Amino acid sequence: MRTTGALTPEVLGKLRKYFKIKNIYNSNAIEGSTLDVGETRLVVEQGLTISGKPLKDQAEAKNLSAALDFLEELARNTETPITEADIRQLHYLVLTDINRENAGRYRSVPVEIGGSEFKPPNPEHIASEMNDFGQWLKSASSPGTLFMQDEAILAASAAHTWFVTVHPFIDGNGRVARLLMNLLFMRYGFPIAVITREDRSRYYDALELSQVSDLTGFVSLVSESIEESLEEYEAAASEQRDAQEWAKSIALKFGAKEKVTASNHYEVWKNAMELLKSLIRQTADLLDANANIGKIYFNDFGNLGFEKYLSLKNYGSAKKTWFFRIDFKIGARSARYLFFFGSPSHVMRALGVDVDVTLHVSREEPAGSFHYEFLDQITAPNVPNVVEIGYNPEREAFVVRGVDSRVREEKVDSLCRLFIQEVVEKDFGG
Missing domain, CATH: 1.10.3290.10 (Fido-like domain)
Known part of the structure; x- marks a missing residue:
């Protein structure tokens, strides 16, 4: 063997x-x-x-x-x-x-x-x-x-x-x-x-x-x-070895002070993302419990580890960065939205938005294919106006990029309600 x-x-x-x-x-x-x-x-x-x-x-x-x-x-x-x-x-x-x-x-x-x-x-x-x-x-x-x-x-x-x-x-x-x-x-x-x-x-x-x-x-x-x-x-095993070796190389580059600072930033960012996920789940569950037709399923893939966070923060790459997915199903119609972590988009960077790692949103296209497209790359009109989400720890605010590439600050509870509402209206309102 x-x-x-x-x-x-x-x-x-x-x-x-x-x-x-x-x-x-x-x-x-x-x-x-x-x-x-x-x-x-x-x-x-x-x-x-x-x-x-x-x-x-x-x-x-x-x-x-x-x-x-x-x-x-x-x-x-x-x-x-x-x-x-x-x-x-x-x-x-x-x-x-x-x-x-x-x-x-x-x-x-x-x-x-x-x-x-x-x-x-x-x-x-x-x-x-x-x-x-x-x-x-x-x-x-x-x-x-x-x-x-x-x-x-x-x-x-x-x-x-x-x-x-x-x-x-x-x-x-x-x-x-x-x-x-x-x-x-x-x-x-x-x-x-x-x-x-x-x-x-x-x-x-x-x-x-x-x-x-x-x-x-x-x-x-x-x-x-x-x-x-x-x-x-x-x-x-190879992915694990790569992650361990990468973590060791990063550790050698960081002094004690830099390690503490990076770790603190990560914990603040992680807690913010967990809050976002929790509130979106609660919003989805509330709608699911009160909906007369259709079902909403929430799939949790866990949070991003420190090593992957650092890699994406420095515009590197990381595998398996799925955060969660929401599946909407009404009758024969369905829509799946996948949220996954990545480096900030060039739009975020060009506007000077101070965020480390952002949450990108994609949708299954076509329905039932398990193939996902970035929302800002879908030309159909029924796209929610939330395509990328970041968190600014200094301002303690979530930053949202829409399909029109405009960036806005949004309270986390209103962000969650807005996204769920727009999906229901745009995907199933017709």
Whole structure:
């Protein structure tokens, strides 16, 4: 296994959330779920109900989230082998509130797999087949000091293909198979492998070939998936290393006095931005609670760290500077506004506005694309007159740049109300 270096708990936590949503979305999409990634995140992380989407799809997302939490518990207890009881518990979590009668129970009827020539064993053979599989899984799930990538891929692939060959449950076999595959990867010290929705046809074709003992195609797909996950971990480690090295170089340039001054400015600025975010959230929540139609969703991405703040203040670059996003949905119409940090615009600089790091506003264009454009680059007339927000600590005032490039001071409460009001009027007033 290649090494990525020690990741901080914060980075690991973000990676865990990212892979969890990625896994839930793709695993359920393979089975036909209609939720997109953003909707999956809202259902799982915020417990929201998405209007217009099947309740079954939303229950499947919540169930798979609970199953993944249980999977992490199983992965941590490396001294304890995985048993048939653990498999049934995973299945129970996957199917509960959807098919309670069969959740966690082996099937009692023959089944056929749509589009496949393979016929799973009859129900009277399932107990013995699962006993054989369970005995192998006990051994395979306790790898000891074995952490080689090839062995991990083969063990994870075998767990998946063997399990779906038995097909022990009336429904949910695919989801449980992918959970077991990733449980083996985690036991071997690897991240999870996500079979994506785009690889659905290739995945099913490889499984069909695996039924006649040719695992080549399936192992190849799993190998590519784990490589992609490892690359994402390495990218996170590289970004962390870059940030740490940059912070060290900055620290060498700053004397004790400069460090204190920069840190104090950052804390004042950060508190101002947190206040702005809090008031916009409160305004959105108030409107959402009193609106007869439509919904407003608030997504918080956390504040900007000190190192990134310094980089943007000095007109450098920084990755992942999203602050928050507000999603408006009325009937079939929607609008998403993303607020993210950046260096002050040339307009702010040309006017001599004394701000360090500003908040830029963008909108999803077109709706549903998850592609965002700066508000001042959108030619449509329905653009709110708030495209960039800064904070002047000396004057204790928020500074707002509008679509007309004019800059004005604005009280934070009126700024929040103005933005929400203009979005509703301009995006949904017609």
